[in-house]
Amino acid sequence: MRRVAQWTATAVLAFAVYLVLATFTGPWGLWAPDELLAGLVIALVVALATGMFVWARGDWRVLQPKRWLLFLVYILGPFPLAMAKANLDVAWRVITGKIRPGIVKFNPNLKTDLGRTFLANSITLTPGTLTVDVDEGTGDFYVHWINVTNESPTPEDVCGPFPSWARRVAE
Amino acid sequence: MIVELGFGAAAVALLAFALVCTIRLAVGPTAADRAVALDTINTLVVATMVVVGAAFRLVVLMDVALVYALLSYVGTLYIARYLEGGSW
Amino acid sequence: MNALIYALLAVGTVFNGLGALALIRFPDVYTRIHGATKCTTFGSIFSLLGVAVYGIWQGGGMGGTMAVRAFLALIFLLLTNPTGSHALARAAHRSGIKPFRAVVDRLEEKK
Incomplete structure (x- = not known):
């Protein structure tokens, strides 16, 4: 069945x-x-x-129409804004060459594969951050941050509202 | 008529950027640099194909671009796996 | 309508150029991935949107096919580009490349 x-x-x-x-x-x-x-x-x-x-791996959640609606809102609302900001930021850094890079760790408390993939892709396309590795056991995210302001950040420091969006859409 | 000219100009510019990326492909000190350059060139080639398809009104080129996008993604993943080494 | 298409194409081309420039100018693999992925994805989205607007404007069977294909290519790029760059970054770190002038490297501390 x-x-x-x-x-x-x-x-x-x-x-x-x-x-x-x-x-x-x-x-x-x-x-x-x-x-x-x-x-x-x-x-x-x-x-x-x-x-x-x-x-x-039990990703039946993709089939719920409520999540499609939320995803549509996300992809039309906060995501393009963050992406535009990210590109202007990178453009500024390309021209001036001001960088302070480092790899930081944080734990957004996402349990499912779908939620982690969603958040990792969002992080990569938004300002100054790039997901390098995800610990599958504990759910720790290792993120290359181009302008480190805090060496042990909370999820909100690195990627703003995205963890809560990932929880809403994918978990 | 004039819009097609605009598409042509954009396509030539995108190809020029792909050539700039070829510099990194040639000199990049590590293999990972070269893989990144190749990935960038793939994205640029997909964009160029779609734009050229619009300029010459050839829908076939857009089909090729779709297949190229997916295949280049799989290629990137395999190169990454190879660079990682260790267990598969 | 022509002006809209020109604007989309111009923005797309400028950001793609920035991506290529970032690839040349940044000092190490990770920052290069930053520039190359973000800028080329964003720029390609605008170029493909220009093609989609052109297709819708043309109308008819061919224009519609063009618009649908451009949208599909856009979705594929948006899904595959960050995943590919993530795989490359992880591969670079596992093959032992250190981030250039890193303030902190938590992934190295884990091992």
Whole structure:
């Protein structure tokens, strides 16, 4: 039963990706029938081959629509702002060459793989920080910080509101 | 007509930046530097392909760009694994 | 509409150039990864948004296909670039490269 659920979820996701890739093949921006058939067959094959690995670590949370909405809010609201600030910051440092680098450690208390991946990617794309390593046992983040102001920082010092966003979206 | 010219200019500029990255690829003191330069060049090549596809109105180039983006990512991961050494 | 496309392309090209410059100018691997990843991801997003706006503006089958492809390439870059740079940074640290003039290195202390 669990196996079948895994296969079905993977097949639906793969088919959705195929549909996005194959838009505008039919009239009025829809899909041609042979594209639909090919997509269905490919999605089934992919699901049978990889279904049991995709959900192996219990990331069912991805399928809750509430999280999609929160993720959309995140990707349109605070994230682009932080990214723009990050780029202006890096541009300033490229031109002036003022850096004070170091690798700091902090623990944002995230339990799941999904939450950690989310936070690590957010950290890498936002001001002055770059995730170097994550301790899978304790959940410690090792972050290369281009302008160290505090050698033993709290999560909020390094990446502002992102840990709470990661908790809201992914945990 | 004029917009296509703008896309062409952007594509030439992006290719010039990829050439600048090639300097780091050639002189970078460690293997990790070279891998970073290669990663940057990959991103620039993806952007260039999409922009050139818009300039010449060739959708095929954008398909190639999508596949290139995914394959270059897998390549970067393998190079990183190789640099790490130790257990796989 | 032309002005919007030009603006997006110009911003994208400038940030991509900054990324290439950062790759040349910064002193060690980690800071180079900082500059290269952030700037090229941000710049590529703007370039691809320019293409997407152009596709929507053109309309029809080809324009729509262009816009969808550009958006997909954008999403792939946004997902894969930070992950790749994270893998490279970890590989660099494990192969024994020290951060240049580091104030503090907690990862080294752990070992």
